[in-house]
Amino acid sequence: MAVTIKDVAREANVSVASVSRALNGSANVMEVTRQRILGVAEKLRYVPHSAARSLITRRTQTVGALLPDLFGEFFSELIRGIDLAARARGLHLLVSSSHGNPSEAAKALRSMQGRVDGVLVMSPHVDARFLTEHLSEGLPAVLINTVAHTNKYPTLNIDNYGGALSMTRHLLAGGYESIAFVGGPDGNFDASERLRGFNDAIAESETPVRSRVLCGDFTEESGYRLAKKLHAAGTLPRAVFAANDTMAIGMLLALNESGVRVPDDVALAGFDDIPIARFVNPPLTTVRVRIADLGRCALEELAVELDIATPGEAIDDKPSCYIVVRASCGSANQSAAVSGDVGSSASKKEIEIPGRRV
Amino acid sequence: MAVTIKDVAREANVSVASVSRALNGSANVMEVTRQRILGVAEKLRYVPHSAARSLITRRTQTVGALLPDLFGEFFSELIRGIDLAARARGLHLLVSSSHGNPSEAAKALRSMQGRVDGVLVMSPHVDARFLTEHLSEGLPAVLINTVAHTNKYPTLNIDNYGGALSMTRHLLAGGYESIAFVGGPDGNFDASERLRGFNDAIAESETPVRSRVLCGDFTEESGYRLAKKLHAAGTLPRAVFAANDTMAIGMLLALNESGVRVPDDVALAGFDDIPIARFVNPPLTTVRVRIADLGRCALEELAVELDIATPGEAIDDKPSCYIVVRASCGSANQSAAVSGDVGSSASKKEIEIPGRRV
DNA sequence: ATCGCCCATGCAAACGTTTACATTCCGCCG
DNA sequence: CGGCGGAATGTAAACGTTTGCATGGGCGAT
Numbered sequence: 001m002a003v004t005i006k007d008v009a010r011e012a013n014v015s016v017a018s019v020s021r022a023l024n025g026s027a028n029v030m031e032v033t034r035q036r037i038l039g040v041a042e043k044l045r046y047v048p049h050s051a052a053r054s055l056i057t058r059r060t061q062t063v064g065a066l067l068p069d070l071f072g073e074f075f076s077e078l079i080r081g082i083d084l085a086a087r088a089r090g091l092h093l094l095v096s097s098s099h100g101n102p103s104e105a106a107k108a109l110r111s112m113q114g115r116v117d118g119v120l121v122m123s124p125h126v127d128a129r130f131l132t133e134h135l136s137e138g139l140p141a142v143l144i145n146t147v148a149h150t151n152k153y154p155t156l157n158i159d160n161y162g163g164a165l166s167m168t169r170h171l172l173a174g175g176y177e178s179i180a181f182v183g184g185p186d187g188n189f190d191a192s193e194r195l196r197g198f199n200d201a202i203a204e205s206e207t208p209v210r211s212r213v214l215c216g217d218f219t220e221e222s223g224y225r226l227a228k229k230l231h232a233a234g235t236l237p238r239a240v241f242a243a244n245d246t247m248a249i250g251m252l253l254a255l256n257e258s259g260v261r262v263p264d265d266v267a268l269a270g271f272d273d274i275p276i277a278r279f280v281n282p283p284l285t286t287v288r289v290r291i292a293d294l295g296r297c298a299l300e301e302l303a304v305e306l307d308i309a310t311p312g313e314a315i316d317d318k319p320s321c322y323i324v325v326r327a328s329c330g331s332a333n334q335s336a337a338v339s340g341d342v343g344s345s346a347s348k349k350e351i352e353i354p355g356r357r358v
Numbered sequence: 359m360a361v362t363i364k365d366v367a368r369e370a371n372v373s374v375a376s377v378s379r380a381l382n383g384s385a386n387v388m389e390v391t392r393q394r395i396l397g398v399a400e401k402l403r404y405v406p407h408s409a410a411r412s413l414i415t416r417r418t419q420t421v422g423a424l425l426p427d428l429f430g431e432f433f434s435e436l437i438r439g440i441d442l443a444a445r446a447r448g449l450h451l452l453v454s455s456s457h458g459n460p461s462e463a464a465k466a467l468r469s470m471q472g473r474v475d476g477v478l479v480m481s482p483h484v485d486a487r488f489l490t491e492h493l494s495e496g497l498p499a500v501l502i503n504t505v506a507h508t509n510k511y512p513t514l515n516i517d518n519y520g521g522a523l524s525m526t527r528h529l530l531a532g533g534y535e536s537i538a539f540v541g542g543p544d545g546n547f548d549a550s551e552r553l554r555g556f557n558d559a560i561a562e563s564e565t566p567v568r569s570r571v572l573c574g575d576f577t578e579e580s581g582y583r584l585a586k587k588l589h590a591a592g593t594l595p596r597a598v599f600a601a602n603d604t605m606a607i608g609m610l611l612a613l614n615e616s617g618v619r620v621p622d623d624v625a626l627a628g629f630d631d632i633p634i635a636r637f638v639n640p641p642l643t644t645v646r647v648r649i650a651d652l653g654r655c656a657l658e659e660l661a662v663e664l665d666i667a668t669p670g671e672a673i674d675d676k677p678s679c680y681i682v683v684r685a686s687c688g689s690a691n692q693s694a695a696v697s698g699d700v701g702s703s704a705s706k707k708e709i710e711i712p713g714r715r716v
Numbered sequence: 717a718t719c720g721c722c723c724a725t726g727c728a729a730a731c732g733t734t735t736a737c738a739t740t741c742c743g744c745c746g
Numbered sequence: 747c748g749g750c751g752g753a754a755t756g757t758a759a760a761c762g763t764t765t766g767c768a769t770g771g772g773c774g775a776t
Contacts (some may be wrong), residue, residue: 726768727766733761737759742751744751745748745750745751
């Protein structure tokens with residue numbers, strides 16, 4: 001680390017300016033000189049001092065990712081997507097995760113100030129006030145899956161609406177005459193969007209269908225309780241679409257216990273495609289979110305904000321959802337019709353149906 | 359970001375030096391002056407320019423994490439552990455993951471040069487040569503779960519040996535008279551350590567036991583094939599300890615298909631406690647690694663290298679393994695004896711046994 | 717052949733800190 | 747009463763780059 005641009009300059013018999021020029025832009029420097037400089041730099045294992053560079057260029061070549069307390073696959077995939085996209089653009093990735101409360105997140109956000117050129121923010125605690133409060137004026141940011149309605153920053157969301165719409169249509173196409181939707185916690189953005197998708201799909205249905213909406217809270221227990229209650233009351237619908245897999249699995253447990261057959265008596269579908277979904281019995285039909293895609297798109301969007309996106313290439317659309325049809329809803333007949341060519345990654349008993357893009 | 363230390367100095371009617379002193383160390387500055395300066399800094403929302411600071415202090419307050427292509431929970435947990443520990447120390451975390459090959463990892467490592475004070479390296483491609491080649495001389499580093507034998511850098515490993523030893527002892531205590539170990543790929547460090555643990559446990563056994571070692575490659579398919587082969591040959595042992603859960607689950611699939619009862623006919627154990635392990639039928643007995651702990655320990659170790667560890671506090675021991683007893687090996691009787699007090703996080707049907715610390 | 721222009725290169729300022737050293741001021745002791 | 751020491755504060759150098767501007771030399775045009 002002791003070797004600086006001056007050392008290279010001296011060794012190559014040029015000025016520091018020429019070294020800088022040779023290494024960076026191709027601003028006028030004779031090819032032979034450039035080669036000599038590059039050679040010396042290589043030989044000396046010169047690596048530019050990024051802090052010094054940042055000081056003058058006011059760029060850090062780094063983006064920050066502010067994430068909530070995420071577990072398992074979701075976190076991994078999100079970071080993977082972000083990381084790969086960042087690397088492709090030559091950007092570094094500064095991560096700050098596991099923020100359980102707003103003040104922690106705020107502190108982390110502030111401490112990133114000046115270390116990053118832009119920031120990806122995903123946090124349940126983010127609202128407009130939080131942002132104006134803690135996000136410094138000039139810092140480009142992209143919001144991920146957040147409820148904050150602001151046109152100040154681009155926002156990327158999982159296509160909750162589209163996914164729920166597609167899944168509900170799928171169930172409707174299965175011919176179930178009564179369908180229940182199990183919602184998530186009040187005020188949860190994902191949950192309300194999924195409900196909206198469900199309602200719209202029901203509304204557009206041409207064949208009459210009895211639908212109802214039940215209140216869950218995204219926990220397995222709430223699913224379990226609801227299923228037990230419905231069974232006890234004898235009011236089980238023919239199909240249930242739970243707003244997340246966790247609740248669906250809770251219901252599945254209860255139904256199995258009660259001797260209700262899935263999908264023969266009740267078809268069941270979830271949302272998220274959590275890893276366990278394919279291992280429950282029967283495997284759960286669900287909506288899969290392409291999480292790595294979400295991360296990648298977010299970073300690309302941020303690149304646009306940073307004015308480093310290549311103008312030519314089109315920035316990807318919002319990350320989409322896929323319906324993954326497994327045994328928990330008995331529509332093997334028509335799903336086969338939808339998708340003859342099954343993706344190679346899908347197991348033999350799985351069928352993927354691209355979700356509607358919104 | 360336009361507000362610099364000069365602005366604060368001017369506004370507070372002091373020199374930049376005093377501002378610097380007031381904000382950093384408590385080097386002689388009158389309390390009243392300090393308060394005034396702090397007030398002004400707050401009012402102006404001054405945040406020090408980290409690049410400028412790094413330039414002169416030659417510290418970045420950032421550590422890098424170089425990780426291979428990790429999936430799911432392992433990655434999440436590792437980062438979580440690192441992130442939390444780093445935050446506790448006021449360090450930032452620069453992540454570069456998903457490196458599939460040595461040259462990518464090397465590039466990433468070099469590009470971190472100068473942006474970090476130290477680096478956590480976890481990569482299957484890391485050996486001594488790789489390190490001397492690509493890790494700049496003065497950069498502190500801690501190796502995670504790597505085979506590189508070097509006393510130049512501290513190395514943290516999962517306690518593969520101890521975990522396998524404990525699990526094998528557990529099986530031996532279950533009274534199985536024949537036990538097979540299914541190994542991992544040749545040259546894989548984890549795999550060979552686990553095998554070593556198995557062998558040592560067998561060797562120390564007082565009651566005679568027939569043991570054999572089979573060759574797997576960590577894939578589900580290899581487990582599946584092996585189990586089918588053993589069953590066809592009629593050479594199934596009473597207990598099988600697979601070097602990872604993935605293979606164990608492959609075997610479980612095959613055994614279930616063949617009508618072999620687990621654990622009644624064959625007891626089965628794995629290693630890793632991947633999320634699915636508890637959802638297969640029967641749930642898999644396995645060795646759990648405290649991955650977040652691994653990350654935390656690695657960062658603490660790095661802090662020591664960086665001379666920023668508080669001298670008083672003892673650095674934690676190496677991260678340990680836990681045996682998680684589930685239904686796939688039928689030793690409910692004696693495992694209950696081992697652990698009467700089950701951790702609150704364990705489900706009703708799970709028993710945790712602390713692994714041997716090495 | 718002379719003049720001007722452009723290209724390659726060098727010089728030096730600037731970026732925002734920290735910190736060694738200089739200065740000032742005050743109180744205390746001789 | 748004068749000098750001295752120490753605490754509070756100021757001054758300026760240094761960190762390693764990038765980049766606007768200056769310089770010089772070669773070459774084409776007149």
